Amino acid sequence: MKVVKKTIEVQIKDKDFKLFISESEIQTEISKLAAKINNDYAGKDVIFLGVLNGAFMFVADLLKNINLECEVSFIKVSSYKGTSTTGNVHELIGLVSSLKDKHVLIVEDIVDTGLTLDKIYSMIDHDEPNSLEVVSLLYKPDSFKGNHPPKYFGFSIPNKFVVGYGLDYMEQGRNTSAIYKLIE
Numbered sequence: 794m795k796v797v798k799k800t801i802e803v804q805i806k807d808k809d810f811k812l813f814i815s816e817s818e819i820q821t822e823i824s825k826l827a828a829k830i831n832n833d834y835a836g837k838d839v840i841f842l843g844v845l846n847g848a849f850m851f852v853a854d855l856l857k858n859i860n861l862e863c864e865v866s867f868i869k870v871s872s873y874k875g876t877s878t879t880g881n882v883h884e885l886i887g888l889v890s891s892l893k894d895k896h897v898l899i900v901e902d903i904v905d906t907g908l909t910l911d912k913i914y915s916m917i918d919h920d921e922p923n924s925l926e927v928v929s930l931l932y933k934p935d936s937f938k939g940n941h942p943p944k945y946f947g948f949s950i951p952n953k954f955v956v957g958y959g960l961d962y963m964e965q966g967r968n969t970s971a972i973y974k975l976i977e
Contacts, residue, residue: 805966810973822947827858845869847902850959892920903931907939
């Protein structure tokens, strides 16, 4: 990854990206999301279910702001190849914690078509959670075709390809503190 002009543009493989959402904007929005979650789930048995790889930074920063007694677990699914979704969702790593009678918050980096969420819902529905909701840093409502929109989301964005802060292009670019969008 080549950084140009400090944090204004980045080059990842054969693509150029420009700053879209700054680190301070991300952290401010995460604080707001955490405050809502802390309020809504006070006194409840909560488990945060992070979706790898993309949500790892968001999960870490979100949980720094959560003051609930809670568990954290992760699953890994994939539906992207390059800059577009394949439409085929694959479970790569399964759940290790029981979700029965717990309030489950699926933590996603981005929700676009909703296919990944539909697969996750079908994977964990049989565990009989008390409730099941989604928290996502980014949401693309114009792309959404699924059945489970996020209850909590930080930024509603247009249907543009973005990288950084856990999001990747061909497995690179996850390691930035800001989010960048593709220069077309």
